[in-house]
Amino acid sequence: MYALDPLFDTLKAAQSRLALETRQAKDRALQSVMDAIDASRGLLCKANEADVLKARKEGMREALIDRLSLDQGRIDGMLQGIAQIIRQDDPVGKVRAGWTLPNGLVVEQWTIALGVVAIIYESRPNVTVDAFSLAYKAGCAILLRGSSSALASNRVLVGLIKQGLAAGGGIAGAVALADSGSRDEVEQILRARGKIDLVIPRGGKSLIRRVVQEARIPVLETGEGICHIYVEPSADLAGTLAIIENAKTQRPGACNAVETLLVHREAAAFLMPLLAKRFAGTVELRCDEPSKQAIGTPPPGLVLKDAVQEDWETEFLDYILAVKTVEGLKEAIAFINRYGTGHSEAILTNDLASAQAFSLQVDAACVYTNASTRFTDGGVFGFGAELGISTQKFHARGPMGLEALTGIQYRISGCGQIRV
Amino acid sequence: MYALDPLFDTLKAAQSRLALETRQAKDRALQSVMDAIDASRGLLCKANEADVLKARKEGMREALIDRLSLDQGRIDGMLQGIAQIIRQDDPVGKVRAGWTLPNGLVVEQWTIALGVVAIIYESRPNVTVDAFSLAYKAGCAILLRGSSSALASNRVLVGLIKQGLAAGGGIAGAVALADSGSRDEVEQILRARGKIDLVIPRGGKSLIRRVVQEARIPVLETGEGICHIYVEPSADLAGTLAIIENAKTQRPGACNAVETLLVHREAAAFLMPLLAKRFAGTVELRCDEPSKQAIGTPPPGLVLKDAVQEDWETEFLDYILAVKTVEGLKEAIAFINRYGTGHSEAILTNDLASAQAFSLQVDAACVYTNASTRFTDGGVFGFGAELGISTQKFHARGPMGLEALTGIQYRISGCGQIRV
Numbered sequence: 001m002y003a004l005d006p007l008f009d010t011l012k013a014a015q016s017r018l019a020l021e022t023r024q025a026k027d028r029a030l031q032s033v034m035d036a037i038d039a040s041r042g043l044l045c046k047a048n049e050a051d052v053l054k055a056r057k058e059g060m061r062e063a064l065i066d067r068l069s070l071d072q073g074r075i076d077g078m079l080q081g082i083a084q085i086i087r088q089d090d091p092v093g094k095v096r097a098g099w100t101l102p103n104g105l106v107v108e109q110w111t112i113a114l115g116v117v118a119i120i121y122e123s124r125p126n127v128t129v130d131a132f133s134l135a136y137k138a139g140c141a142i143l144l145r146g147s148s149s150a151l152a153s154n155r156v157l158v159g160l161i162k163q164g165l166a167a168g169g170g171i172a173g174a175v176a177l178a179d180s181g182s183r184d185e186v187e188q189i190l191r192a193r194g195k196i197d198l199v200i201p202r203g204g205k206s207l208i209r210r211v212v213q214e215a216r217i218p219v220l221e222t223g224e225g226i227c228h229i230y231v232e233p234s235a236d237l238a239g240t241l242a243i244i245e246n247a248k249t250q251r252p253g254a255c256n257a258v259e260t261l262l263v264h265r266e267a268a269a270f271l272m273p274l275l276a277k278r279f280a281g282t283v284e285l286r287c288d289e290p291s292k293q294a295i296g297t298p299p300p301g302l303v304l305k306d307a308v309q310e311d312w313e314t315e316f317l318d319y320i321l322a323v324k325t326v327e328g329l330k331e332a333i334a335f336i337n338r339y340g341t342g343h344s345e346a347i348l349t350n351d352l353a354s355a356q357a358f359s360l361q362v363d364a365a366c367v368y369t370n371a372s373t374r375f376t377d378g379g380v381f382g383f384g385a386e387l388g389i390s391t392q393k394f395h396a397r398g399p400m401g402l403e404a405l406t407g408i409q410y411r412i413s414g415c416g417q418i419r420v
Numbered sequence: 421m422y423a424l425d426p427l428f429d430t431l432k433a434a435q436s437r438l439a440l441e442t443r444q445a446k447d448r449a450l451q452s453v454m455d456a457i458d459a460s461r462g463l464l465c466k467a468n469e470a471d472v473l474k475a476r477k478e479g480m481r482e483a484l485i486d487r488l489s490l491d492q493g494r495i496d497g498m499l500q501g502i503a504q505i506i507r508q509d510d511p512v513g514k515v516r517a518g519w520t521l522p523n524g525l526v527v528e529q530w531t532i533a534l535g536v537v538a539i540i541y542e543s544r545p546n547v548t549v550d551a552f553s554l555a556y557k558a559g560c561a562i563l564l565r566g567s568s569s570a571l572a573s574n575r576v577l578v579g580l581i582k583q584g585l586a587a588g589g590g591i592a593g594a595v596a597l598a599d600s601g602s603r604d605e606v607e608q609i610l611r612a613r614g615k616i617d618l619v620i621p622r623g624g625k626s627l628i629r630r631v632v633q634e635a636r637i638p639v640l641e642t643g644e645g646i647c648h649i650y651v652e653p654s655a656d657l658a659g660t661l662a663i664i665e666n667a668k669t670q671r672p673g674a675c676n677a678v679e680t681l682l683v684h685r686e687a688a689a690f691l692m693p694l695l696a697k698r699f700a701g702t703v704e705l706r707c708d709e710p711s712k713q714a715i716g717t718p719p720p721g722l723v724l725k726d727a728v729q730e731d732w733e734t735e736f737l738d739y740i741l742a743v744k745t746v747e748g749l750k751e752a753i754a755f756i757n758r759y760g761t762g763h764s765e766a767i768l769t770n771d772l773a774s775a776q777a778f779s780l781q782v783d784a785a786c787v788y789t790n791a792s793t794r795f796t797d798g799g800v801f802g803f804g805a806e807l808g809i810s811t812q813k814f815h816a817r818g819p820m821g822l823e824a825l826t827g828i829q830y831r832i833s834g835c836g837q838i839r840v
Contacts, residue, residue: 020780099802101800107802114814197812216633218639218812218815219638236836239836242836243836246838246839247838361436365830366831367831367832368833368834370837371834371835371838372837375521376830380839381527381830382521393534393535394534394815394827395638397827397828398828398829409785410818411787411789413775413791414790415659415790416663416790417792418663418666418791418794419792419800
């Protein structure tokens with residue numbers, strides 16, 4: 001029935017010890033984990049091949065097979081992530097603020113580890129290492145609940161992590177894999193009030209919906225990205241084309257890829273023909289009437305469709321771009337705040353007032369001026385890795401690194417003060 | 421069915437406008453709210469008398485009647501709270517961190533208003549003003565769902581707030597009272613995904629449990645306080661007695677009042693007889709065997725009982741103190757982390773190492789050294805007011821002031837950067 005309870009207890013006890021570790025000790029343990037993974041690449045690749053083989057047999061789509069697969073380059077990437085986390089400051093033990101009350105009491109606000117966290121994620125085995133490393137550095141114990149498709153890879157990874165921790169004087173009990181594969185396991189995690197301080201779902205819509213519905217513990221929601229780029233007439237034309245192409249095609253399956261282009265009426269006439277030419281043969285355009293008119297005669301090879309309402313509400317994750325013409329900044333902002341998912345939104349402009357208003361009024365985790373939306377990523381932001389990208393405003397927002405795993409504690413020192 | 425939907429929409433629209441207000445404009449509007457309340461004290465007192473009369477008729481306990489009642493002094497307190505919130509810095513529009521990526525992109529982490537918040541609270545009409553003022557200063561729209569017992573008072577208060585906002589050039593739509601009194605109203609609030617960004621339950625256990633169970637939106641839990649004071653032999657004796665008495669008797673119904681005393685075995689012999697004498701006739705002691713032995717012959721008038729397991733798990737909110745003898749710091753910390761509710765915990769000692777270890781290892785929102793636990797309060801901490809005291813570690817912890825109503829947004833500026 002409550003099969004995970006002993007595991008929860010072990011994690012909690014380990015977290016109490018981990019919270020007292022120095023940065024030196026935590027970094028040494030993480031270095032040792034790097035060494036353990038590096039020394040067993042063959043073992044890891046073999047387990048991963050078994051996962052991939054099984055997934056292929058079961059008919060998994062190639063895009064997902066790609067997410068599941070590890071190669072030497074991806075293992076290098078994992079290790080670089082740990083190295084970058086090692087280089088970062090300890091996020092706990094900081095005094096964020098402090099002041100003295102009129103009666104002489106000193107109030108300090110310290111950062112502390114959030115406690116025991118759980119992550120429920122799909123497919124990608126690198127998340128196992130990323131999430132563990134961030135948690136360990138932040139002094140949090142972590143329960144990893146990966147997908148059954150990555151079970152062999154995750155078992156080897158968690159084994160190597162534990163082996164590395166043990167060898168490096170770390171606390172091996174601070175990480176655990178929930179690997180029974182049963183859905184009941186997820187239910188136990190979501191109801192573990194007082195045992196798990198936070199759960200992070202990282203995966204598709206239905207996983208996130210289930211977690212939000214069923215959780216009785218705090219949830220850090222990661223969400224889909226219907227991202228927009230809004231182009232003003234004052235934007236640099238060559239830069240605009242390069243940014244739109246990059247945001248759409250550099251990795252269309254990523255949540256920070258652009259899905260809808262909002263083009264100012266006055267920019268459509270010169271931008272759309274060039275964009276149509278650039279995307280002919282690669283990206284399908286779903287245009288509203290004015291942007292379609294602006295294209296004129298479609299260049300050979302361009303797939304051009306009429307946009308319908310559903311296109312504004314869809315995260316394509318594919319070589320498809322919806323295009324809408326707007327009358328100006330106000331309409332663009334309103335459209336984004338209506339159809340956006342609060343992920344990453346960009347304005348391309350040379351108008352300072354527009355750039356400022358866009359930043360202030362667009363309600364999203366990441367707001368860009370004159371850059372591709374593809375930069376929303378913990379690694380790119382310098383966090384070493386990420387737990388996911390929060391699209392909610394509560395507790396953490398945007399790419400979540402070490403800071404998202406901390407809380408605060410007030411420490412108050414006196415010399416006998418009583419309240420009168 | 422969804423009677424509150426139009427209200428949610430109004431709040432959201434008002435919040436978008438409020439988020440763009442300057443600190444000057446927000447402070448001016450809050451000053452005008454102060455003036456409006458101050459000018460209508462008579463009206464407010466009359467409505468409150470009606471609430472109190474009705475509550476008495478319905479047999480409400482005197483302690484709750486007291487919480488419900490307003491008088492000139494309490495109205496003064498409300499107004500002082502607003503004045504202190506006006507004096508505080510604007511919590512939004514701060515750049516908390518900023519850095520430049522290797523490719524030249526500038527990443528800034530800004531503080532922003534959390535959005536539309538709802539508070540579901542019991543009895544005390546001053547919460548209406550406290551919660552509104554904090555929310556307004558933080559740029560949040562607020563939906564107030566008070567108890568039916570305070571309905572007349574809350575209606576007048578919210579009317580005066582709106583009147584003050586209108587007169588002071590503020591945004592009157594940024595506050596609303598959910599006043600139908602139906603339980604269905606609470607359900608609508610708890611399910612308002614995408615419409616309400618945060619709900620704060622402030623009241624008894626059953627209210628908080630219901631909110632945690634049913635909410636599909638982020639919850640900021642406030643909780644009960646089973647607070648401890650741990651006394652070491654090195655503690656100053658006179659100070660110790662004064663602190664224990666203050667923490668227990670200055671307002672026993674408060675969540676930050678002490679409920680259990682942990683006394684070091686070597687301190688019991690001299691402390692317990694004096695404490696028994698001090699509490700004879702006022703505070704009932706529920707002692708474990710060694711602390712009872714230490715008292716010796718009970719002084720006249722002392723109510724002395726044997727402590728039972730349940731006493732360690734009870735928030736008495738009364739003139740009752742449980743007493744347990746411990747062998748030392750380690751046992752005290754373990755006991756607190758087991759039976760405490762993560763609220764306010766104190767150590768009385770002159771031993772530096774003990775004080776440090778206690779602060780590091782006790783898992784609570786507020787950890788005190790040599791002071792009464794009664795100071796855990798937004799007003800005392802200098803926040804002007806509080807939304808409640810968070811006993812969870814997620815998003816906000818301890819007394820919640822303006823900071824608890826903020827989130828972050830990344831603003832990224834470039835000059836054409838694309839991801840390679």
